[in-house]
Amino acid sequence: MIRLRFTVEDLSLVRFSISPLWEAVTSLRTLTAGSPTSLHAPWLAQIRPHLDDLDLLTTVVRPAGYLPDFLHPLPPHREPSFDTSLTALAATDPGLVATELAHLAQHPIAMRGPGLGHRRAVLNDLIADPRSGLARIVTALDGYWRACVAPHWPRMRALLHADLAHRLQELADGGVHQLFRTLHPAVSFTSNTLNIVKYYNGTADLRRRGLLLIPCVFAWPDVIVRTADPQPAVTYSPRGLGRLWESPSGTHSLSALAGVLGDSRAAILAQLDLPMSTTHLAGQVGLAAPTVNAHLKALSRAGIVTSHRDGHNVLYQRTSLGDQLVSAAAPQ
Structure with missing residues (x-):
């Protein structure tokens, strides 16, 4: 001790x-x-x-x-x-x-x-x-x-x-x-x-x-x-470590959600099981940062993602509604 x-x-x-x-x-x-x-x-x-x-x-x-x-x-x-x-x-x-x-x-x-x-x-x-x-x-x-x-x-x-x-x-x-x-x-x-x-x-x-x-x-x-x-x-050890290496659900497994939100927004939503900045998200989904930012604003207005400021960065994460949408759309 x-x-x-x-x-x-x-x-x-x-x-x-x-x-x-x-x-x-x-x-x-x-x-x-x-x-x-x-x-x-x-x-x-x-x-x-x-x-x-x-x-x-x-x-x-x-x-x-x-x-x-x-x-x-x-x-x-x-x-x-x-x-x-x-x-x-x-x-x-x-x-x-x-x-x-x-x-x-x-x-x-x-x-x-x-x-x-x-x-x-x-x-x-x-x-x-x-x-x-x-x-x-x-x-x-x-x-x-x-x-x-x-x-x-x-x-x-x-x-x-x-x-x-x-x-x-x-x-x-x-x-x-x-x-x-x-x-x-x-x-x-x-x-x-x-x-x-x-x-x-x-x-x-x-x-x-x-x-x-x-x-x-x-x-x-x-x-x-x-x-x-x-x-x-x-x-x-940080909280939530057990999900760190889990592969985020891609749009191939969220085809139903992509049909409603579009492929790009479904891909962004799938990544947001952990808080990420616009820059990090852009790298993860292969889109330009301004494009990702526009999608995030739309998802935020719908109550699907939320954001908070961390120093100079704004971090985005799925809300409980976003979690439910991803879970419901994923193959069982």
């Missing part, structure tokens, strides 16, 4: 962020530990043909146990880009890289399994020249992101934004007690302490550093805890 102890000031410093770099790092755990029947099996099946040599990355990111903190530079705001975070990672102090990799090399859980001697040899090579080793890790992560995670990022991002909207509503409705009560089955909040069920025990005072909450697709089923400076962080 991990216990994070809050001061009154810490409660006012709780914030959320989305981290595409952290998704890439944690997805490597899913890749090495996943099975054909796991929650992320559809993603695993899609990316395996695109995998190059991942020996370096899967040595640094193990399926369980310790994750080096330097792999996750804390997001400076709610949604930094992958490239921004990768630049921050590349600027890590080489001494810190060496220290954390040395800790990884001796970690009993992270290092267990076949190939221990090889993994330690790879880590020792990185530790001997951490500046060069860090550059190798950065290059490998960049290539891995572009091949295996970036193609799926718009849909992942939509799910993460939907989770943020829900969590902020929970906070508004019932404060931090309600927020933490529904965050994850392994998380509970009593008095001034956040309790997180883990395989090890520890207590950390937040010490007016606040707490960063990060919804992360590939955190499932775990909760990942970081207590290091400058700010502790808790990474959890």
Whole structure:
């Protein structure tokens, strides 16, 4: 059990962020530990043909146990880009890289399994020249992101934004007690302490550093805890994760609905099981953004989709009526 102890000031410093770099790092755990029947099996099946040599990355990111903190530079705001975070990672102090990799090399859980001697040899090579080793890790992560995670990022991002909207509503409705009560089955909040069920025990005072909450697709089923400076962080699985890799119903399965709405509007409606912006939708359905926007306005006037502003973006999602229309039109 991990216990994070809050001061009154810490409660006012709780914030959320989305981290595409952290998704890439944690997805490597899913890749090495996943099975054909796991929650992320559809993603695993899609990316395996695109995998190059991942020996370096899967040595640094193990399926369980310790994750080096330097792999996750804390997001400076709610949604930094992958490239921004990768630049921050590349600027890590080489001494810190060496220290954390040395800790990884001796970690009993992270290092267990076949190939221990090889993994330690790879880590020792990185530790001997951490500046060069860090550059190798950065290059490998960049290539891995572009091949295996970036193609799926718009849909992942939509799910993460939907989770943020829900969590902020929970906070508004019932404060931090309600927020933490529904965050994850392994998380509970009593008095001034956040309790997180883990395989090890520890207590950390937040010490007016606040707490960063990060919804992360590939955190499932775990909760990942970081207590290091400058700010502790808790990474959890977003709400609705089970439907992430479901294939949206296409117009071929919504022919009855397409006959009423038209092919384009039926295709747009089929995609909106998760909140998406006009730009993301345009990419998904192969239409120009102004055309998609015109269709969305028509669907919105009919009460079939709804929208809400998220920062600079307007996100669209089906209403309950839209859900009923898609469900009724889909083949049984």
